[in-house]
Amino acid sequence: xxxxxxxxxxxxxxxxxxxxxxxxxxxxxxxxxxxxxxxxxxxxxxxxxxxxxxxxxxxxxxxxxxxxxxxxxxxxxxxxxxxxxxxxxxxxxxxxxxxxxxxxxxxxxxxxxxxxxxxxxxxxxxxxxxxxxxxxxxxxxxxxxxxxxxxxxxxxxxxxxxxxxxxxxxxxxxxxxxxxxxxxxxxxxxxxxxxxxxxxxxxxxxxxxxxxxxxxxxxxxxxxxxxxxxxxxxxxxxxxxxxxxxxxxxxxxxxxxxxxxxxxxxxxxxxxxxxxxxxxxxxxxxxxxxxxxxxxxxxxxxxxxxxxxxxxxxxxxxxxxxxxxxxxxxxxxxxxxxxxxxxxxxxxxxxxxxxxxxxxxxxxxxxxxxxxxxxxxxxxxxxxxxxxxxxxxxxxxxxxxxxxxxxxxxxxxxxxxxxxxxxxxxxxxxxxxxxxxxxxxxxxxxxxxxxxxxxxxxxxxxxxxxxxxxxxxxxxxxxxxxxxxxxxxxxxxxxxxxxxxxxxxxxxxxxxxxxxxxxxxxxxxxxxxxxxxxxxxxxxxxxxxxxxxxxxxxxxxxxxxxxxxxxxxxxxxxxxxxxxxxxxxxxxxxxxxxxxxxxxxxxxxxxxxxxxxxxxxxxxxxxxxxxxxxxxxxxxxxxxxxxxxxxxxxxxxxxxxxxxxxxxxxxxxxxxxxxxxxxxxxxxxxxxxxxxxxxxxxxxxxxxxxxxxxxxxxxxxxxxxxxxxxxxxxxxxxxxxxxxxxxxxxxxxxxxxxxxxxxxxxxxxxxxxxxxxxxxxxxxxxxxxxxxxxxxxxxx
Numbered sequence: 001x002x003x004x005x006x007x008x009x010x011x012x013x014x015x016x017x018x019x020x021x022x023x024x025x026x027x028x029x030x031x032x033x034x035x036x037x038x039x040x041x042x043x044x045x046x047x048x049x050x051x052x053x054x055x056x057x058x059x060x061x062x063x064x065x066x067x068x069x070x071x072x073x074x075x076x077x078x079x080x081x082x083x084x085x086x087x088x089x090x091x092x093x094x095x096x097x098x099x100x101x102x103x104x105x106x107x108x109x110x111x112x113x114x115x116x117x118x119x120x121x122x123x124x125x126x127x128x129x130x131x132x133x134x135x136x137x138x139x140x141x142x143x144x145x146x147x148x149x150x151x152x153x154x155x156x157x158x159x160x161x162x163x164x165x166x167x168x169x170x171x172x173x174x175x176x177x178x179x180x181x182x183x184x185x186x187x188x189x190x191x192x193x194x195x196x197x198x199x200x201x202x203x204x205x206x207x208x209x210x211x212x213x214x215x216x217x218x219x220x221x222x223x224x225x226x227x228x229x230x231x232x233x234x235x236x237x238x239x240x241x242x243x244x245x246x247x248x249x250x251x252x253x254x255x256x257x258x259x260x261x262x263x264x265x266x267x268x269x270x271x272x273x274x275x276x277x278x279x280x281x282x283x284x285x286x287x288x289x290x291x292x293x294x295x296x297x298x299x300x301x302x303x304x305x306x307x308x309x310x311x312x313x314x315x316x317x318x319x320x321x322x323x324x325x326x327x328x329x330x331x332x333x334x335x336x337x338x339x340x341x342x343x344x345x346x347x348x349x350x351x352x353x354x355x356x357x358x359x360x361x362x363x364x365x366x367x368x369x370x371x372x373x374x375x376x377x378x379x380x381x382x383x384x385x386x387x388x389x390x391x392x393x394x395x396x397x398x399x400x401x402x403x404x405x406x407x408x409x410x411x412x413x414x415x416x417x418x419x420x421x422x423x424x425x426x427x428x429x430x431x432x433x434x435x436x437x438x439x440x441x442x443x444x445x446x447x448x449x450x451x452x453x454x455x456x457x458x459x460x461x462x463x464x465x466x467x468x469x470x471x472x473x474x475x476x477x478x479x480x481x482x483x484x485x486x487x488x489x490x491x492x493x494x495x496x497x498x499x500x501x502x503x504x505x506x507x508x509x510x511x512x513x514x515x516x517x518x519x520x521x522x523x524x525x526x527x528x529x530x531x532x533x534x535x536x537x538x539x540x541x542x543x544x545x546x547x548x549x550x551x552x553x554x555x556x557x558x559x560x561x562x563x564x565x566x567x568x569x570x571x572x573x574x575x576x577x578x579x580x581x582x583x584x585x586x587x588x589x590x591x592x593x594x595x596x597x598x599x600x601x602x603x604x605x606x607x608x609x610x611x612x613x614x615x616x617x618x619x620x621x622x623x624x625x626x627x628x629x630x631x632x633x634x635x636x637x638x639x640x641x642x643x644x645x646x647x648x649x650x651x652x653x654x655x656x657x658x659x660x661x662x663x664x665x666x667x668x669x670x671x672x673x674x675x676x677x678x679x680x681x682x683x684x685x686x687x688x689x690x691x692x693x694x695x696x697x698x699x700x701x702x703x704x705x706x707x708x709x710x711x712x713x714x715x716x717x718x719x720x721x722x723x724x725x726x727x728x729x730x731x732x733x734x735x736x737x738x739x740x741x742x743x744x745x746x747x748x749x750x751x752x753x754x755x756x757x758x759x760x761x762x763x764x765x766x767x768x769x770x771x772x773x774x775x776x777x778x779x780x781x782x783x784x785x786x787x788x789x790x791x792x793x794x795x796x
Contacts, residue, residue, distance in 0.1 A: 001166045002245050003178055006158060006238070007264070011182035012191050019162045025188045026166060029466040031175060034165040041090075041128050041154040042098055044108075046070070047140060047147050048091035048122075050083060058114035065122065067091055070150025077118035082136030088147050090123040090138050098127045128153070131244035133237070143238035143382060158238050163245060171453040173338065173363030177266030179370070180450070187429040187467050196265070196370045196377070207390040210274075211330060215293040215394050220340050221301045221313045222395050223293065224333040224368040227274075227388035228379065231326065233257075236382040248355075254329070255319050257378060266450070267333050267371020268356065268364045270317050274328040277305040289330065293394065298348035303332070314341045314360035316353040331375065333368035336360055337398075338452055363452035368393075401447040405457040408441065413461035416473045426467045427460070492587075496575050496690065499589055502622040508571040508591070513554035515577055516544035521553050525652045528645045534583040547579040549645035551590035552652065552685055559594045559680060570594040575690070578645065587690040588644075589669075591619060594683040612657050615684040616671060619661075623688060628659035628671065629724050640667050644687055651675060653685075661688065704766045711779045712744060714758045715792040719748070723757075729789050735781045737763040737770060756795050 005022070008014050014022065023033045052066030056077060063083055067074050069091055076091070083089070092098050092108045098121070100106040108121050125131060125138040140147055145157040153159050166181065174180040186193045207227050215223075235249075235256045243249035248259050258269045277289040292304040293313075303310045311317030314336035342361045345352060365371060372391070379385045407420050424434050424443075433446035447454045454460065465473070500510055516539065522529050528549045539545040548554070551574055562570050573591045580586070593615060598608040608614075620626065631637055632655070640660055646652070658672030669688035674680055717726075723743055730741050740762040747756035763770060763778055786792035 001168050001176060001181070002242070003164050003166060003181055004161050004242065005164075006161045007178045007242060008182050008185065010264070011179050011194050012186045013194075014185065014189075014191075017189060019164075022185070023164065025185070026164075026181075028469055028471070029184055029188060030169070031172075031181060031184065032167040034167050036165075037163040039130070039159055039161045039163060041152070041159045042092070042096050043152065043154070044093045044096035045098070045123060045128060045153045046091050046093060047149055047151050047153065047156075048074075048089050049149055050085050050087045050089060050122075053083065053085050056114060056116060058116070062113065062116075064116055067120070067122070068149055069093070069120075070148070074119040075117060076120045076122055077113040077116055078122045078137065080122065080124070080136035082134065082139070083122060088140035090128060090140065090153050092121040092123050092127075094120065096121075098123060099129060100127070125241070125244070130241060131249075133240040133244050133249065139237065141237050141382070143236035158241070170362060173359070173452055174266065174365070174450045176359055176362060177262075177365065178264045179365070180266055183431070187426070190429060196373045205388050207388050207392055210287045210289060210388060211277075211392060212288075212290045213293065213392050213394065214290065216295060219293060219295065219301055219394065219396065220336060221293070222335040222366060222368060223313070223393070224372055225291070225392040226331045226372055226376065226390075227328065228331055228376065229326075229328050229386040229388070230254075231384035231386065233327075233379075233383045233385070239378075239382075250319075252319065252321055254321070257375060261371055261375035261378060262359070265371040265374050266359075266365035267368055267374075268314065268335065268359060269371055269375055270311060270332045270334065271320060272303075272305070272310055272330040272332065273320055274330060276308070276310070277330060280306055287328070291330070298350060299344045300348055300350055301336075312350065314364075315345065315350060315357060317356070331372065333372045335364055335366040335368060338363040363450070366449045398449070400449075401454070403445045403447065403454070403457055403460055404442060405445070405460060406441045407443070409457055410461045410464060413458060414465050414473065415476060418464070418468065422468065423464055426464050430463055430467065432460075432463075492690075496587070496589075499622050499690075500573070500575060503573045503591065503618075506571075506618055506621060508573050508593075511555070511558055511572050511574040513548075513551070513558075513574060513576065514544060515548055515579075516540065517546055517548035517553060518543050519546045522546070522549065525550075525553060526647050527553070527652070528581055528642070528647055530579060530583055531581050547583065549578055549580065551576060551578060551588055551687060552592075555590055555592040555685065556674075556678065556680070559592060559683065563594070563680075567595070569596040569599060580645070589623075589686075589688040589690055591622070591686045591688075592683070593618070595681050610682050610684055612671070612673060612684065615686070619671065619686050619688075623663075623668075625663070626668075627662045627724055627727075629662060629667075630722055631658045631660060631670070631672075632656070633720075633722070634660060636667075640670070643667075643689065644670055646670075652678070661686070702766070704764050706765055706767075706769050708739070708762055708764045709770050709775055711761045711763065711775055712758060713761065713779060713782065714756055714795045715783070715786055716751070716754050716795050717757050717786070717790055717792040719751075719753055719755045721790055726757075726759075726786070726790065730782055730785060733781070733785050735778050735785075737765050737774060737778050738782070739764050741782075757792075 005014055005019065019036060023036055026033050046069050048067040048069045050065050051068045051073065054064050056062035056064055062077055062079050065076050065078050065083060067076050067089065094108055094110055096108045097105055098108065110117065110119050122137045124136065125133045143158065168175050175184070183193060185191070207225070210227050211225060213225060233253045235253045239256060239260045240249055243256055243259060246263065250256055254271060258271060262269050274287070274289050277291055279288045279290050290305065293301065294304065295301050300315060301313045303313065313334050338361050345357065345361070376387055407423060410423060411417050427434055427445060431448045435444040445460060454463070504510065519529055530546050530549070535546055555572055555574065558572055559570050571593045573589065575587065575589050577585050578588050593610050596607040597610045597614060598604065600607045616628065634640065652675055654673035654675050658670065660667050661669040661671055669686060671686040672684070674683040674685060727741055738761060741759055743757065744760050745758040761779065761782060763775060783794055
């Protein structure tokens, strides 16, 4: 956003404020100054008037001009096509240093051009270091100030100026205009903001006799219309210069006026030719016009005339051209709430005009009268126009934004103590309305309609702090209070790292894989997949087109890579997220071993191989005690496998070496050997669902000071009975002094449907040394329970 002190003076008197003060204050209130440039017109460039013009005798494209510079009349040869008699122009006298077409310094000297003497130069804007305003010389007008012949240009108000470039954050749509920045400046320096009053109507003809506007109900747009008759229209120099600085200058004078008024006030302005809006069937010279404002199916509101779309409000409109003489125009000021227009543009995908949408989506000025009055004033000041009396408004009641807060809350947010008077004074200078309640601690603030960025008490505190000045706040030492770090998330994190450290200590390596997986690979392994309507819309690569439902496929892929690299002993684990068919996330631990448990060493010349028992011991070292239940005859086999992403026809696990892992009565995972057809040597996998794993603090418990005793027992029992059922039954019997029971050996030869099962009983008392009779009684109780529950017989 580019502004000048000359433009700011139209809304607020900044004459007594230096540019350094102005820039420093803008920076302090969040309007960061990107650059500050002083307009410096070269010395000896003065105001002149062309009093005569004749053709050059020896050149078709040159003119010989008589230019009055106050003290004398100079003969100057000029090649510009736009030079004309009675123009006020910038004249570079002898000795002046200007810029040539290449930007190089050029000293003006008396010279002869095609045998005609030239005593100076008529300058274009670029030759004076200004942006380009036209294709010829720069023509001066009253917008530059009082034009006194012979007066140096650098003394004129327009050129004795500073250009300030300000960076505007996206939330400050109100500062995308000179008026918006002037509001903040007036609040900072406690200056009075000049009002933009309505212009005096020149024609007695009312707008209602010329224009009719039909609008649908429940529109979100706010519109204001006025009629103007153009007698003569041109772009004033001051307007052309600032639009050139903004890179928005056009050859069309009407578009320049509309852009200038929008830039100055923040109100979005547009115009339509009356000829295009005449009533259907009306005579060619009729002044009867009709506009229709309605909503398209997409939700976009449009302005139409004779079934032709003239504009999409706040989104796009055509740039009309009009005759610089004798043209009647319909002027339009519009406003659409920024959130509303943003949602409609996103949903409708309609083609937009970028410069227009940039303003409307950030929040234009909803005070339409300000923009319309400024536009009409500008036209009346510099051009020959006639205004029709009256306006046509389409407005809707909007709820004022009110924020209720307390002075103590604002002070707490700021971190310092400001008095109530200081707070209310700042808010009033920013045009906030304040209503103090019966309880003086509370107050209600009504937000100005152009401040779209103010929604809560934190925004209010920021506004007060901006204007009060952050440097004016007394520093306070940081008050540090340590909060309790123990929470569920931290506890779960510590639990996962404890598992990882335990596995790392046993020589395994931690892996981290993508959460994405191949649906084809999941299908080949017999693993569940995400429901199709929840699939990834834009996968990073075609192979990884879904989310993983198990950690096993990536572990298999990593094992195969390591085998190909020559490693014979592979131990990996991963703690990561998996997803069920409904795309619900859970945390899993996967432990994967492959190949040799240990390499060749004495007394194992061929090394040690992994088996289900030493692999289970490795898992126990990480997660603690657990029990296993065979998957073959498990009553909830399908449900348990489904929890871990394994389909009922999964063929990735060995059918006879797989079990569910239980802690207490909760199934927390599975442990298994991989199916031989995967062609991975001696591979085992365990996957634990961490979300349902009991996480309790370790509690110390009393232990016995008396020695343990053990007794071995061999019974004949049905071979189809799982040992976990035998162990559960023995421990559930609450036999005195019995601490634990575990299997020692199985003998099957010549026993048909039975096996000889050897079990070991661990017995201990808390208060005495067990006697032989105590041991015999406990052993007999176990034997009796096995006979009654499982039909077992003591092997003799």
